[in-house]
Amino acid sequence: MITALDRIIEYKRDEVAALKRRHSASDLLRTARTAAPPRGFEAALSQTVSEGANALICELKRKSPSAGMIEAGADPISVAQQYEQGGAACLSVLTDMPSFGGSLDDLAAVHNSVSLPILRKEFMIDTLQVMEARAHSADAILVILSAVDDALASDLISTANDLDMDVIVEVHDEAELERANRLPTTLIGVNNRDLKRMVTDLSATERLAPQLAAGKTLISESGISTPEHIQRLRKAGARRFLIGESLMKSTDRIQACKALCNAT
């Protein structure tokens, strides 16, 4: 069965080939090393949790394969500022255009309008994309284990770490979590979205949370929209949450963020 992720990875190969035609690794590395210093993504999450709040990573997401159009004309600056005012610990900016309507311009605009650390949410299949992320001031990247083998995952992680960026390794099931537990990084995102059936089910976090290795930190991702969802996921041990669609659709993003930040 061909999933939405398979389709995305297919065109990502063309995008990466075009990126390689435009830039050499040494050019991108040079630009990456002169970008604004990383803001400390993982540290900001931990700081928020240590202060007793839920650490939200709030996402700019104009559309998606599962939801279709969410908000085509969303202004990245006002969305990011609303998230910041609502108490977000960090932001996530989708930079994929064909499926999510995002871009690197969004990343730059958000970076310039708020002081929160930012995840470049992209489908990483080459270390050049990591350098490109840092060159555009991203503070963290996502490594989706369904899309890469362990060798590539390790390369992506070490490239990010060399540039002082943090990494979320994303898993969907037990087999991917076993791989994530062996990788040299702390943050593990359990994605509640089943990419085959295109449905979200918070029980993914509940099932996988106890299987995180010692020293790993859980982030629950996708399908979170209410304080009751947060309360349920907190019972499974989650304190860090990646939330996109429900906040993008909210008519009052600031209040929606605050309610999720403070849910116990």
Ligand SMILES: O=C(O)c1ccccc1NCC(=O)[C@H](O)[C@H](O)COP(=O)(O)O
């Ligand atoms: O959101 C999708 O439809 C999707 C499809 C294929 C690959 C990835 C997809 N989403 C990326 C994400 O991980 C979410 O944007 C993120 O976890 C936030 O989820 P949500 O709060 O449900 O928007």
